[in-house]
Amino acid sequence: MSRIEPSDVARVATLARLALSQDEIAAMTRDLEQMLDYVAALDRLDTQDVEPTAHSFELPTPLRPDRAVPPLDPEIALGNAPEREGTAFLVPKVLEEGG
Amino acid sequence: MAKADSLLAGDLSDLRGALDRRDCSAVELVQASLDAMDARADLAAIVFRRDEAALTEAEAADERIASGKPASPLDGLPVVLKDNIVQAGEPATCASRILEGYVSPFDSGVVERLQRAGAIVVGRANLDEFAMGSSTENSIHGPSRNPWDPERACGGSSGGSAAAVAAGLVPLAFGSDTGGSIRQPASFCGVVGFKPTYGRVSRWGLVAYASSLDQIGPFARRVADCALALEAVGGHDDRDSTSLPEVVPPLRSRLDGDVSGLVVGLPKEYFAPEGAQPGVLARVREAIGVLEGEGVRFVEISLPHTAYTIATYYIIATAEASSNLARFDGVRYGRRAEHPKDLLDLYERSRSEGFGAEVKRRILLGTYVLSAGYYDAYYVKAQKVRTLIRRDFEAAFGECDAILTPTTPETAFALGAKAGDPLSMYLSDVYTVSANLAGLPALSVPCGFVDGMPVGLQLLGKPLDEATILRIGDAFERRTDHHRQSPPGPPGSPGTD
């Protein structure tokens, strides 16, 4: 029973911005299929009326007072930049597109 | 120097006494730790060192101690951090090519508290890349080795921290535990490993793997030392929205060896004969006998959804990881592919060249389970099963004060043994992941050996009730001497055998 095709892996790899070789896609297809078969065990459980758990406990929402602190020194902000121009990060041309 | 050297293999209270009596200095202790790192470079436990800074900090500690005002019981003591806990001015590779050369401009919450306590970070420990793994083999720094048998894995993902404590490089180390990454290597290396309640220790400055499961905790040779460590680094941090508001209660003062009257549950699902190595089960049963002798009452309990924990864990953890690791894109820091032809190429090649196979595997699985059409079937489903697993524990804790299980189904496996089989690697966390899913405190304590390799028992406590499992672990230690066993010395050293 095949849950996943190489094309699914390729689609997911694109979403995750990973370039995979054909060999890697084949290997990952096998691994993911094995995992998906394994986790399919959950289908046996009836969870119709069960609330999902995001965290193991309930906490009041932590809120931060609206106070600004001095910003990072730009030289520190850019300190790990692979490429920079002035105090901006530099990347290959970004095609205009709303996020 | 010989004095400091032998002290390093002791526990924190011995070290404290030696420093306060001026039997040795913090500088000598730190130097001994650095020398031990040299001597045990073969273990590949430590990946970065802070020789100079550590010695300078040790001098300051010596001055405080000389003036009779040590900053805390940890003042002047060398510690090691897993290389995913950031410190200002230091690298944090997370054992990944994608963070090669990265230097953190800020301190983690844990580092701040350790520094306030006067502890001295001497180095950074190896791990599985981004804490994904159970063997510390998935690392750009190469695999760490188990001090008890260098051909075996030290467990993971905090394997370097466990090995460092086991080999006597430092008396205290910190790791992170998302599905067992402190307890499993502690068990493999014969040291105490402690994962506090989720939210007890600030995650500020811990490079996230799976945010709803990650928790920092200590490794030491004594349970009391882990209690001390949590007293030092635990407590609320308002930079972490998931940080617990409660203060950490005094823990060491409650370690009086008295456990009579405590009720400890034995989940039958964790003792199934086909589940674990017979030798492991035998050691754990012996431990139960010891505690019974101390007046602990054992009851059989059931955690009916145990069989679903690994599946639930791998859906939730990989989903969170796929998103947490999106920031490693080669734009602001970290590795960038050379000569990208466009932006997409920059992203895809930086990430593909930067991440190892296991990280890619988990990113892909996590992306898949969140993607359109699968989200409800996998992610929401897993979160619902997480509720069932949590309820199992709530019900069980109605009948007992703590739960005891083996930490791992088997002792340390050979390096490479599981490398080609991700699922079997995942299954080595079968006893540990439930504590992360339910947010519970959990402790692994050495309880003997099988064929010369250490075995650990695991104690699970109610949320926020670290005190009870520490008490039980400490009482067990008082009646046994497993924690006093030391692994053989470095290859070629005068035989300890």
Place this chain on the structure above:
Amino acid sequence: MQDHTDLSWEWVIGLEVHTHLKTESKLFSPAPVVYGAEPNHAVHPIDLALPGVLPVLNERVVELAIRLGLAIHGTVNPVSVFARKNYFYPDLPKGYQISQFEDPIVSDGWLEIEPEVRGQAKKKAAAGGGGRRRIGITRAHIEEDAGKSIHDVAIAGREDSCIDLNRAGVPLLEIVSEPDMRTAAEASAYLRALRSILRYIGVSDADMEKGQFRCDANVSVRPRGSRELGTRTEIKNLNSFVHVEEAIEAEARRQIELIEDGGTVVQATMGFDPVRRRTSVQRLKENSDDYRYFPDPDLIPLRIEADRIEAVRASLPELPDEKRSRFGSEYGLSDYDAGVLTANRELAAFFEETAKACGSPKAAANWLTRDLLRELRERDVELEETSLTPAILASLIRLVEDGRLTARSAAELFPDLVSDGGDPEVLMRERGLEAVSDAGAIDGLVDQVVEAHPDVVQQIREGDDKPLNFLMGKVMQASRGKAVPAQVRKTLIARIRS
């Protein structure tokens, strides 16, 4: 603006507005919110998504979101959830935007709009209340802004972009309307109303030039009478009211033409070229838009207790539409007058003070909506820039009400009071404008006029009342406008009938 050619088509317009919240620090980081700084001079490790950072929610943002929720008559949800919207973009440092998806903080609100109708129709429509329409607001949710890409930097022969993260993490409210608008004018009226309310309650400065108030328009068309929605397109990043109107016009016409030519509209993101006034497809909506939303595990659901909402409600100024209906019931104003007075917070306050001081709300309303607004328009100034105060206007009104100053004389004094202020009573005396109400003086004037026009008097005596106004005019003229009209009329009638 919709012309007769598309009477057979109905336009369906919904708007998504992103507005920057008025805070000192960012949504999840303590970096300052500043405009116009050098690139990356207003960032915190959290905004750079450095390894190990975590978000903590800004309390003020929650308060401001509640404010807006109450102001638009919406439900402030007791639990809302922050989710991650995952996509890769260089101005999005984490690789995801923290937003609210399934559970927004505010849902089910509405706003009343009054589209600008040109010419005479306006007052008629308004008087009947028929010009106002209620536009539904589906939801408003909290999210973080992205940074900026500065395009087309040519360095070493390569075309590059610069990334500035100063704006990354600035708090936004995304306010999503129902597809309730039918004309570009309605869309623009909705935006104006929303912007005005945001400013009125201090939630946002909504300065469009600073990019603090941005709009996306969803546009579809359908045959008039149809209940089904047509395929819609989304026009992104409209940053002026004029552009919004023009873009919607252009897009609706494009769609209609396309359909009438036998084509079909496809779901797409459109760009608007303001110079050519044309929309064009920027990007087709593809299946690859898979944002993998899931609750952010670094954050706890936002729980809002009822008392927090009540505290915000108590701190909220009276909203324009509440004020409008109160002005109707409390002062007996027409809906039109109440609407005009409450459109501006300062004008409304001016009115209330004047009304209280003079005891005649209707007179106060008339002076303000007619005379004052005309003066402001003619001089192109704001109310605050004049010398008129509620006390001055109230005393002017009282002089009229007491019969000491005629309406005509008051109107003569008014422009000077607006320019220079002063005491109306003193001014009246100085100019000799005091009303003539002395019976002897009026009798004299009436006698003069009656004697000069015996034929007209005869006509009235024979039962034709019409020329009475002619005689009134003559008497008023003779008094140079200072005679009290009511008294003149009474005296005239008595004299003629005697």
